[in-house]
Amino acid sequence: MSNISVEEFFDKVLTVRLTPDRQALDIIDQTLLPGTIRRISLNTKEEIWEAIKKLRVRGAPAIGVSAAYGMAVLASRYQTDDFETFAKLFKADKDYLATSRPTAVNLFWALDRMESTLMASRGKSIPEIREILYNEADRIQAEDVQISRSIGEIGFGLLKDLKKDGKPVGIETHCNAGTLATAKYGTATAPMYIALEHGWKGTDMHVYCDETRPLLQGARLTSFEVASAGITTTVQCDNMASSLMRAGKIDIIFVGCDRVARNGDFANKIGTSGLAIIAKHYGIPFYVCAPSSTIDMNTPSGDQIPIEMRDPDEVTEMWYKERMAPKDVNVYNPAFDVTDHSLITGMITEKGLCTAPYDEAFRRIGL
Ligand code: MRU
Numbered sequence: 389m390s391n392i393s394v395e396e397f398f399d400k401v402l403t404v405r406l407t408p409d410r411q412a413l414d415i416i417d418q419t420l421l422p423g424t425i426r427r428i429s430l431n432t433k434e435e436i437w438e439a440i441k442k443l444r445v446r447g448a449p450a451i452g453v454s455a456a457y458g459m460a461v462l463a464s465r466y467q468t469d470d471f472e473t474f475a476k477l478f479k480a481d482k483d484y485l486a487t488s489r490p491t492a493v494n495l496f497w498a499l500d501r502m503e504s505t506l507m508a509s510r511g512k513s514i515p516e517i518r519e520i521l522y523n524e525a526d527r528i529q530a531e532d533v534q535i536s537r538s539i540g541e542i543g544f545g546l547l548k549d550l551k552k553d554g555k556p557v558g559i560e561t562h563c564n565a566g567t568l569a570t571a572k573y574g575t576a577t578a579p580m581y582i583a584l585e586h587g588w589k590g591t592d593m594h595v596y597c598d599e600t601r602p603l604l605q606g607a608r609l610t611s612f613e614v615a616s617a618g619i620t621t622t623v624q625c626d627n628m629a630s631s632l633m634r635a636g637k638i639d640i641i642f643v644g645c646d647r648v649a650r651n652g653d654f655a656n657k658i659g660t661s662g663l664a665i666i667a668k669h670y671g672i673p674f675y676v677c678a679p680s681s682t683i684d685m686n687t688p689s690g691d692q693i694p695i696e697m698r699d700p701d702e703v704t705e706m707w708y709k710e711r712m713a714p715k716d717v718n719v720y721n722p723a724f725d726v727t728d729h730s731l732i733t734g735m736i737t738e739k740g741l742c743t744a745p746y747d748e749a750f751r752r753i754g755l
Contacts, residue, residue: 394584394617400425401613403450403568404529406457410464410522413457415445418568422612433462433481440488440495443603447569448646448682449532452494455485456525459502464518471510474517478506490694491655491724492646493684498528529571535679536573538738543579543642543677544586547593550639556594556620558639560632563600563657564609565644565677575677575736576642577610580619590618596632599625600657602702602721626659633670641667641674642736648676648683652729652746653690658722664731673733680737685755690726698723 392400407414413430419442420426428444430436436458439445445454459482466477482499489495505524509517550557559580566574573581580593595614600606607623615621624632632638641663648654654676667674687693700719705711713719735742735749742749 392616394581397613397616398567398572401567403447403571404445404454404457406461406522410461412461413439413454415439415454416568417444418446418609419444421568421608430458433458433484436462437485437488440485446605447564447566448492448494448644449535449570449575449679450568451489451492452498452681453525453529453532453571455495456498456502456528458485459499460518460521460525463506463521466514469514471514471517474514475506478503489696491696492682493687494646494679494681497681501528532571532679533573535681535738536570536575536578537582539575539677539679539736540573540578540580540582542736542741543675544582546640546673546675547579547583551592556592558594558596558637560596560598560629560638560641560663561610562598562606562626562641562643562660562663564605564613565642566610566613568609568613569644574613575644575679577613578677579642580614581617584617584619591620594620594622594637596638597621597623598629598659598663599623600659601626602706604707605657626662629663630666630669633666633672638667638670638672641672642677643675645676645678645682646724647687647693648678648735648746649687649689649693650685650747650750651689652732652735652742652744652749653693653726654678654729654732654735655690655693655695655724655726658725661725661727661731664727668731674731676727676732676735678735678737680739680753680755683737683750683755685750690728693724693726695725696723697721 405414417428462481509520561576565576597606597611611621611623645654645656698721703719703721704713739753
């Protein structure tokens, strides 16, 4: 991968697209990375559901884009000319896909947006409506690219302020909020890609990727992406963050988010809140990269964000040659945690940098 340009890389790992006949989703199977780059087709609603549930496609924005394309594909097959019957079938598929994962609000946001598009199309012919749904999914994908770019520009402004004495800027990130989690630039990685576009060299930054137990999105996905872009990259276990910060290696932290509550509390991959607590201790700026589609004004605080609990085997068996915990031991495996808004330096949205009080800041950007 190291001989290809960043643009070629983006193309190669494009997270979600339609097959040429538009009858299936074509995704890169993220469970196989970084060893195997394999694209798979998702033809049925069960396959789309399974791919989201099993993290073949993952990351809040990418889940939203997949759900949107999924609905367009499924709706293209409804055998009816009657709008009410069409809408009923659509609602049933939408409700089914909504059960795949509970935390990332982008899933529900994208499904609702597709349904609103459908309902606004009442009176048009069914072939026209099918086309409108495909177009809306394309729009969600295209908007995501622009959103990431805008977040990247703001984040790059912060990086520029930290570049001094020819030393690389030390950036820590958690999980994967990168290309694979979005339609192109990622959110937490967008400032790095924008920095390259502005002429920074890969050696001007040093990206420290938290391994991110138990599913290793940082080690398997983020380090693969960032290193492929030619940026100096290091992977460390999650419990090494404090050691890194104490050693003065980290200038700034960028993370993604799966759902932001109205007061600025946010859910992101398990381990994020610990990282924020450590960063606060060492006085290191901690930024959340948050597309406005991830901000849920209907959720008052982090206490109301539903947190997905996952299979115990991800902790005790996955990745190991043999089981690493006694057979019947209890396992605690939440996929996400909630970080208190008081620990955040700021939240970078595509519409601007938000700081506390967050509810007011979110209203100022039109939410
Ligand atoms: O369980 P995952 O891998 O879907 O979790 C992903 C994250 O926590 C990301 O940080 C978040 O979705 C933001 S992606 C831009």
